[in-house]
Amino acid sequence: MAPLLRIILRNVSPRAGFAAARFASTATKHQTLKERLAELIPAEIENVKAIRAEHGKKSFGPVLVDQVYGGMRGLPALLWDGSVLDAGWCSLYFPTYFSFFGLSLSSSPHFPPAFDVMQLLTMSYSIEYLHLFSEEGIRFRGKTIPECQELLPKAPGGSEPLPEGLFWLLITGEVPTAEQVTELSKDWAARAAIPEFVEELLDRCPTTLHPMSQFSLAVTALNHDSSFAKAYSEGVSKKEYWGPTFEDSMDLIAKLPNIAGRIFRNVYGKGKVPEIDPTKDYSWNLSHLLGFSDNHAFVELMRLYITIHSDHEGGNVSAHTGKLVGSALADPFLAYGAALNGLAGPLHGLANQEVLLWLRKMQDKIGKNASDEAVKEYVWSTLKGGQVVPGYGHAVLRKTDPRYVAQREFALKHLPEDPLFKLVGQIYNIVPSILLEAGKAKNPWPNVDAHSGVLLTYYGLDQMQYYTVLFGVSRAFGVATQLIWDRALGAREYYLV
Numbered sequence: 001m002a003p004l005l006r007i008i009l010r011n012v013s014p015r016a017g018f019a020a021a022r023f024a025s026t027a028t029k030h031q032t033l034k035e036r037l038a039e040l041i042p043a044e045i046e047n048v049k050a051i052r053a054e055h056g057k058k059s060f061g062p063v064l065v066d067q068v069y070g071g072m073r074g075l076p077a078l079l080w081d082g083s084v085l086d087a088g089w090c091s092l093y094f095p096t097y098f099s100f101f102g103l104s105l106s107s108s109p110h111f112p113p114a115f116d117v118m119q120l121l122t123m124s125y126s127i128e129y130l131h132l133f134s135e136e137g138i139r140f141r142g143k144t145i146p147e148c149q150e151l152l153p154k155a156p157g158g159s160e161p162l163p164e165g166l167f168w169l170l171i172t173g174e175v176p177t178a179e180q181v182t183e184l185s186k187d188w189a190a191r192a193a194i195p196e197f198v199e200e201l202l203d204r205c206p207t208t209l210h211p212m213s214q215f216s217l218a219v220t221a222l223n224h225d226s227s228f229a230k231a232y233s234e235g236v237s238k239k240e241y242w243g244p245t246f247e248d249s250m251d252l253i254a255k256l257p258n259i260a261g262r263i264f265r266n267v268y269g270k271g272k273v274p275e276i277d278p279t280k281d282y283s284w285n286l287s288h289l290l291g292f293s294d295n296h297a298f299v300e301l302m303r304l305y306i307t308i309h310s311d312h313e314g315g316n317v318s319a320h321t322g323k324l325v326g327s328a329l330a331d332p333f334l335a336y337g338a339a340l341n342g343l344a345g346p347l348h349g350l351a352n353q354e355v356l357l358w359l360r361k362m363q364d365k366i367g368k369n370a371s372d373e374a375v376k377e378y379v380w381s382t383l384k385g386g387q388v389v390p391g392y393g394h395a396v397l398r399k400t401d402p403r404y405v406a407q408r409e410f411a412l413k414h415l416p417e418d419p420l421f422k423l424v425g426q427i428y429n430i431v432p433s434i435l436l437e438a439g440k441a442k443n444p445w446p447n448v449d450a451h452s453g454v455l456l457t458y459y460g461l462d463q464m465q466y467y468t469v470l471f472g473v474s475r476a477f478g479v480a481t482q483l484i485w486d487r488a489l490g491a492r493e494y495y496l497v
């Protein structure tokens with residue numbers, strides 16, 4: 001049985017966070033992200049040392065055979081800094097005077113061991129609050145999506161959070177100033193150009209090659225100019241790994257709009273890719289490269305979309321893959337290229353494409369204003385055909401995904417009368433009870449992918465095979481954050497039996 005214990009595990013984000021560093025110092029208004037990060041790292045290294053010295057030999061509990069066969073669901077062992085996923089029915093948070101320790105209890109088999117952990121923690125941490133049966137789903141550095149929408153800086157005239165602010169929050173645990181976010185926008189615009197050979201590589205792809213394959217190909221090729229790979233080959237000290245990893249991560253995020261824009265224009269015959277505007281924010285530029293920047297609501301949608309898709313704890317396929325590949329000291333481009341290949345699976349990020357295809361097929365079969373009865377029959381025929389209902393269910397969540405809710409609110413504000421949006425609402429009233437009746441899915445509620453494609457379609461971006469590329473632009477924020485912190489804290493490489 002010993003090898004079982006060495007299986008890597010999903011769904012815990014127990015990192016005593018940045019309160020310690022915040023206690024010692026506070027970000028100054030003019031600091032860059034890298035300067036602030038450099039200040040935070042030493043305290044965090046000490047924090048991890050202290051946790052390991054005190055708790056290193058304690059156990060999170062047994063590993064069940066079912067969990068090993070069940071895709072490692074509910075096993076708490078994967079460190080993830082940026083976000084914690086709360087299943088929607090049970091979550092414990094332990095903020096203390098010097099640290100934040102978030103433990104997500106994500107599935108029932110894990111419940112008893114989790115209580116061991118609770119005891120373990122209460123032995124040495126003062127609990128300021130503990131909330132059970134909470135409803136938040138994802139929290140970015142402890143902040144829910146509505147809190148991020150409220151607290152993060154906005155563009156002039158905009159009401160959705162700027163993803164630049166979310167990235168700052170993921171990296172530092174702090175809400176940035178508007179000035180810091182503007183500097184980040186400028187920095188990313190300055191780094192946005194992609195090498196000519198990557199442009200050529202994309203231009204030579206057949207238009208029939210799936211946009212996600214092109215995306216991963218181009219991201220992988222960026223490794224040609226990796227600061228980390230260069231520094232490593234020149235013998236950089238372990239202690240300095242995080243610096244070139246940070247530079248690569250910033251380059252990666254900055255270059256994604258140019259890659260995504262080029263793929264979109266090549267595949268769908270939309271002409272030459274325009275220049276990045278260095279005075280504009282990241283989402284405006286992404287929208288511009290896709291040809292939608294004159295539509296203010298679409299740009300706002302991109303700001304929301306990139307913010308909410310950025311990070312979802314470490315157990316999902318893309319995040320986990322990025323961390324795993326990065327743990328062998330592959331540079332961020334190689335690690336993220338691998339992550340994108342996982343995101344391209346239909347049970348993960350590609351589900352947003354699958355949802356639209358499924359909706360279109362449904363409309364072809366039963367018409368555009370079908371009755372509830374006809375929709376029910378169509379859903380049953382999907383299940384009876386041995387297929388999944390795309391956009392429904394989740395490995396961790398046990399409630400409607402708050403990212404679905406955020407997108408629904410956006411739709412209610414901007415496109416309340418859209419027929420496809422209404423169909424999504426109709427399906428919401430039908431699918432959960434059918435999935436419950438079918439008796440297999442542990443979570444009958446919709447996930448993020450059930451809604452995103454409908455919004456994009458409304459604004460004219462109806463090339464559904466392309467949708468997961470946008471998801472991939474966003475997910476880089478979370479994966480990059482973890483790669484940087486893993487290098488800063490000297491995370492060990494994974495070892496699978």
Ligand SMILES: CC(=O)SCCNC(=O)CCNC(=O)[C@H](O)C(C)(C)COP(=O)(O)OP(=O)(O)OC[C@H]1O[C@@H](n2cnc3c(N)ncnc32)[C@H](O)[C@@H]1OP(=O)(O)O
Pocket residue numbers: 346347348349351383387388389390391392393394395396440441442443447448449
């Ligand atoms: C960004 C994201 O990645 S969000 C997820 C996007 N993916 C989708 O929307 C695809 C549809 N959903 C699914 O396939 C699943 O719910 C997943 C992959 C998301 C989660 O999988 P799991 O954690 O294994 O779900 P769960 O434990 O509930 O599965 C139990 C059974 O219910 C089935 N099930 C789960 N969700 C659904 C669904 N939406 N439709 C039909 N059956 C489902 C599973 O296929 C499984 O069947 P099996 O026992 O025959 O293998």
Ligand SMILES: O=C([O-])CC(=O)C(=O)O
Pocket residue numbers: 311312315316317395396447448
């Ligand atoms: O968390 C998961 O398993 C899948 C998901 O919703 C995401 O990665 O955004």
